[in-house]
Amino acid sequence: MQKIILASQSPRRKQLLEWAEIPFEIVVKSTEETYPEDLPIEEIPIHIARQKAIVVTETITKMVKLSQEPKIILAADTVVVLGDKIIGKPVDRQDAIDILISLSGNLHRVITGVVIQQGDQEIAFSDITSVQFHELTKQQIEFYVDKYKPYDKAGAYAIQEWIGVVGIKSVSGDFYNVMGLPVSRVVQELEKLKRKELKE
Template sequence: MERIILASKSPRRKQLLEWAEIPFDVMVKDTDEMYPASLPIDQVPVYIARNKALAVKEELSHDRLILAADTVVVLNGKVIGKPVNKENAIAILTELSGQVHEVITGVVLMRDDAEIAFADITEVEFHKLSPQQIEFYVNKYKPYDKAGAYAIQEWIGVVGIKRVKGDFYNVMGLPVSRVMKAILEFEN
């Protein structure tokens, strides 16, 4: 398999690609994560991922396969981003407590003028979390770089998640099996 370019600084995405034994190099260019308000919610992370891939593509001097991804959490039709501070993280987790929400990861693979883009959706249900549990998690794990203010592979996922319907790894930030199929499509 050819080495791809991962257009993400996410340690979780790097780890997932390593687990899948997909060879890659990381190349990141800061991009704006704003999106048009009229965009359907399931297309928001695809739009952001595409912008990440395009920014990296502009920097490349030769043709390489680029993988970019973005993850959002959606509760009751509203996109919940990354928390801006401790109070915001606590408020987000309080809102998610006892609720079912969706985690949507948008993926874009791009080389030359060819592109494969998709969104993968996983449903996650939290147990009712106490204020003490939420505060403990936020204080210890500081989830400020995580959509929805949590990481499923950390303490809160182990004790706080009641049910996952869909790809577990999608909640970590990358639906790896689907990505692998898309990479193989580019290689054929």
């Protein structure tokens, strides 16, 4: 498979691409993760992922020769949604505790928006996974927050860590989507892109 550009510094996305044995390099440029207020929730992570991809594409275009084949850019953004409210990354310890208290015993959705760009071609989609937590005690929540410090994670947790092992009752959908990338769908879309290139 052609080497791609991952427009993300997430160690989870890096790990998933490595597990899928997709060759890649990381190029990240800071972007404002903003979106129109009237945008449907399912489209918000796609919108933010597209912003990431566009900035990296502009950067890469300046670096490569015009004669070279356009690079494949992969960008993603993940949001955690409880009811109709997006839950972002916690700002501090108390915020992380409060977030996990709100998720305890409840069903929430994890939505990852993915954008794959190559030249003037774009593939964009979102993947939704439903996650049901057991009722968590305050002691469990505080233990997790203090030991794992999930301040860089939307929803204040990582499913592959202790809280996922002991606290999650069920997962409906792609498990790896909750980690930050629906990697099997990404592989399928990259294969489609490759086949299209071969036909042309």
